[in-house]
Amino acid sequence: VVEALFWPALLGYGEAAFAYASARTSRTATWGVRLGWLAQTALLVVQATRADGFPWSTWAGSLNLFVWLVVGAYLIWGCRPRFRLLGLSVMPLAALLFGIARLGGGTSAGTRSDYGNLFLILHVGLVLAAFAGFTLAAGLAGLYLWEERRLKGRATDILRLRVPPLGTLEQLTRRTILVSLPLLTLGLAIGIVRQRRDGGSFDALEGVTLLAWLLYGGLVLARPHGRRAALIALGGFALVIIARLALAGGHFA
Amino acid sequence: MTLTLVGLSHHVAPVELRERVALDPDAAKTLAAQFGDAVCLSTCNRTELYVDGATENEVVAALAELAGEPLDGVLYRLHEEAAALHLFRVAAGLDSLIPGEGEILGQVRSAYEAARPGALLDHVFRQALAVGKRVRTETAIGESPASVSSAAAALAAQVFGELQGKRVLLIGAGRIGELAASNLSARGAAIAFVANRTVDTARELAQRFGGEPIALSEIGSRLGEVDVVVSSTSAPDPVLAAADVPARRRRPLFFIDIAVPRDLDSAIAKLDGCFLYDIDDLEAVVAETLAGRRIEAARAEQLVADEAARFRAWRASLDVVPAIASLRARAEEIRTTELAKVDGRVTDDERRTLESVTSQILNKLLHLPTVRMKEAAISADGATYADAVRHLFGLEDER
Numbered sequence: 051v052v053e054a055l056f057w058p059a060l061l062g063y064g065e066a067a068f069a070y071a072s073a074r075t076s077r078t079a080t081w082g083v084r085l086g087w088l089a090q091t092a093l094l095v096v097q098a099t100r101a102d103g104f105p106w107s108t109w110a111g112s113l114n115l116f117v118w119l120v121v122g123a124y125l126i127w128g129c130r131p132r133f134r135l136l137g138l139s140v141m142p143l144a145a146l147l148f149g150i151a152r153l154g155g156g157t158s159a160g161t162r163s164d165y166g167n168l169f170l171i172l173h174v175g176l177v178l179a180a181f182a183g184f185t186l187a188a189g190l191a192g193l194y195l196w197e198e199r200r201l202k203g204r205a206t207d208i209l210r211l212r213v214p215p216l217g218t219l220e221q222l223t224r225r226t227i228l229v230s231l232p233l234l235t236l237g238l239a240i241g242i243v244r245q246r247r248d249g250g251s252f253d254a255l256e257g258v259t260l261l262a263w264l265l266y267g268g269l270v271l272a273r274p275h276g277r278r279a280a281l282i283a284l285g286g287f288a289l290v291i292i293a294r295l296a297l298a299g300g301h302f303a
Numbered sequence: 304m305t306l307t308l309v310g311l312s313h314h315v316a317p318v319e320l321r322e323r324v325a326l327d328p329d330a331a332k333t334l335a336a337q338f339g340d341a342v343c344l345s346t347c348n349r350t351e352l353y354v355d356g357a358t359e360n361e362v363v364a365a366l367a368e369l370a371g372e373p374l375d376g377v378l379y380r381l382h383e384e385a386a387a388l389h390l391f392r393v394a395a396g397l398d399s400l401i402p403g404e405g406e407i408l409g410q411v412r413s414a415y416e417a418a419r420p421g422a423l424l425d426h427v428f429r430q431a432l433a434v435g436k437r438v439r440t441e442t443a444i445g446e447s448p449a450s451v452s453s454a455a456a457a458l459a460a461q462v463f464g465e466l467q468g469k470r471v472l473l474i475g476a477g478r479i480g481e482l483a484a485s486n487l488s489a490r491g492a493a494i495a496f497v498a499n500r501t502v503d504t505a506r507e508l509a510q511r512f513g514g515e516p517i518a519l520s521e522i523g524s525r526l527g528e529v530d531v532v533v534s535s536t537s538a539p540d541p542v543l544a545a546a547d548v549p550a551r552r553r554r555p556l557f558f559i560d561i562a563v564p565r566d567l568d569s570a571i572a573k574l575d576g577c578f579l580y581d582i583d584d585l586e587a588v589v590a591e592t593l594a595g596r597r598i599e600a601a602r603a604e605q606l607v608a609d610e611a612a613r614f615r616a617w618r619a620s621l622d623v624v625p626a627i628a629s630l631r632a633r634a635e636e637i638r639t640t641e642l643a644k645v646d647g648r649v650t651d652d653e654r655r656t657l658e659s660v661t662s663q664i665l666n667k668l669l670h671l672p673t674v675r676m677k678e679a680a681i682s683a684d685g686a687t688y689a690d691a692v693r694h695l696f697g698l699e700d701e702r
Contacts, residue, residue, distance in 0.1 A: 197461075201458075201461065201462060201578050202572065202578060204572075204580060204584040204587075204588075206587040206588055206590070206591040207591050208458065208461065208588060209447050209448065209454065209457055209458070209461065209588055209591070209592050210447060210591055210592055210595045214464075215460060215461050215462060215463060215464035216461070216462050216463070216464075216555065217462065217463045217464035217465075218464040221464075275553055275554070275576075276555065276575075276576055277575070277576075
């Protein structure tokens with residue numbers, strides 16, 4: 051069952067990653083995202099029913115959940131034709147991370163967890179939901195910088211290759227971060243409280259995540275605009291990627 | 304019923320000739336009325352008469368009289384499907400000077416509504432209006448701006464999103480600048496200030512847009528209060544230097560320079576948060592969007608061709624429809640007569656059952672011949688089939 055759900059999901063995401071490249075096939079891409087996400091949802095349900103405890107407590111498992119959250123958040127409003135280029139940046143990343151999650155064993159069923167369900171649901175769930183939001187915000191910020199460059203450079207196809215206006219992109223980036231930051235705050239707080247109780251040590255992953263939290267917090271407080279805000283959002287995302295891919299192993303162990 | 308089109312357009316007739324045959328709506332209606340069942344479509348780019356029944360020569364003579372000279376070399380004369388296809392292309396904007404321009408669809412609608420035509424013209428014009436709408440919704444032919452002034456407004460919207468609440472400073476009272484301001488205003492922007500060398504002219508234009516007239520020397524001090532600057536003066540030197548533009552921390556500032564020589568320092572484009580488009584940039588954007596329209600036009604042509612095929616099928620079905628109606632009427636007459644013979648010998652319930660059963664038998668029996676006749680009509684055998692049915696069932700008298 052797990053195999054039968056993993057491959058359609060990867061196929062859907064992979065198809066979308068390519069089909070978003072052309073305006074003519076973007077509708078097919080959107081269907082790829084929808085069907086892939088449904089297949090992945092079913093996969094997560096199967097994992098949840100067969101697991102002993104929280105099924106995504108490993109590094110690869112959490113990556114699986116992270117991909118589901120990113121695509122889910124993208125599906126809320128990203129499927130509109132004008133956001134095609136956002137799909138072109140989000141879906142290849144989603145397909146790649148989903149593949150990595152499988153290689154790491156994060157898409158298999160029947161896992162065991164040493165932690166309590168509630169703690170993991172809150173800590174992992176909230177942190178990953180926040181990371182998913184920051185990923186989307188980074189996609190929007192990237193799109194902002196690209197469109198701003200085209201406008202500054204007076205690209206002749208500026209009105210033919212339609213993307214959302216700069217104002218809309220900036221506003222959406224900011225709102226996505228505003229929603230994601232409290233989730234990260236709460237997820238981090240729960241993790242830190244638990245760590246203090248159990249006497250664990252502060253690791254590099256937590257350090258980088260705190261740095262990202264400070265950066266996004268600064269962005270929310272200082273309210274920079276335009277190019278500066280987009281660059282900060284991308285800087286925050288770089289920290290998220292480091293936390294997600296480079297440093298995650300030790301923390302999960 | 305025969306659909307005939309006689310007309311001339313910008314493709315074949317020079318403007319001096321077109322303006323002589325161009326008619327206002329009332330005159331167009333009067334001209335159409337001369338030919339009984341007719342619709343006259345008259346715009347600055349075309350004058351066309353769609354008629355059902357009248358002779359082609361009468362229409363040609365009427366147009367030649369309007370023009371004051373023979374029109375043999377410039378008139379096109381089309382019939383039936385070719386005339387319908389032409390009308391569909393016109394309604395879709397495919398025959399326009401700028402492919403996909405939207406105004407023509409409204410003009411076709413007005414011409415149709417003014418004429419109140421008979422069945423054939425009513426059908427073809429209704430279909431043309433539907434085609435025009437379909438082309439606009441199913442292709443992107445009409446989405447992008449086709450003029451410098453509308454491109455300027457579209458670019459501003461690409462920076463800010465909604466232009467509602469955005470404030471515009473208009474420098475100079477040039478015609479093209481005013482057009483750009485109108486386009487911005489139509490998208491919700493407010494023309495906050497009008498600056499001009501002659502304050503009276505500035506005041507006049509400011510009053511029209513509900514803005515405030517200011518002197519050219521005040522431009523720099525007002526830049527902090529606006530989002531869009533449109534400049535179109537005839538000044539020989541730049542009216543605004545990059546050094547006069549205050550640093551933008553919170554909002555972008557969009558400059559449109561439509562003047563030749565240019566009014567705005569090109570270094571403004573390098574400032575953070577500032578975007579500058581001059582006339583060459585805008586014309587390049589328009590050229591690109593027009594190229595996009597031409598690509599979409601190829602898709603629209605396919606839609607129009609499909610509709611023309613549907614028109615042909617409809618016209619062909621008209622040959623067999625009277626025969627089908629006669630056949631059904633004859634069958635119903637026989638059924639009713641035979642049912643009358645059992646009156647008084649069956650109960651009400653039995654009567655209802657008989658009614659229902661005989662109706663079903665009739666419908667099932669006539670279904671296939673009806674379908675086959677309609678199919679034959681499309682493949683040009685319709686008249687032969689219709690004659691055969693009339694002969695076989697003795698319907699000749701009902702022609």
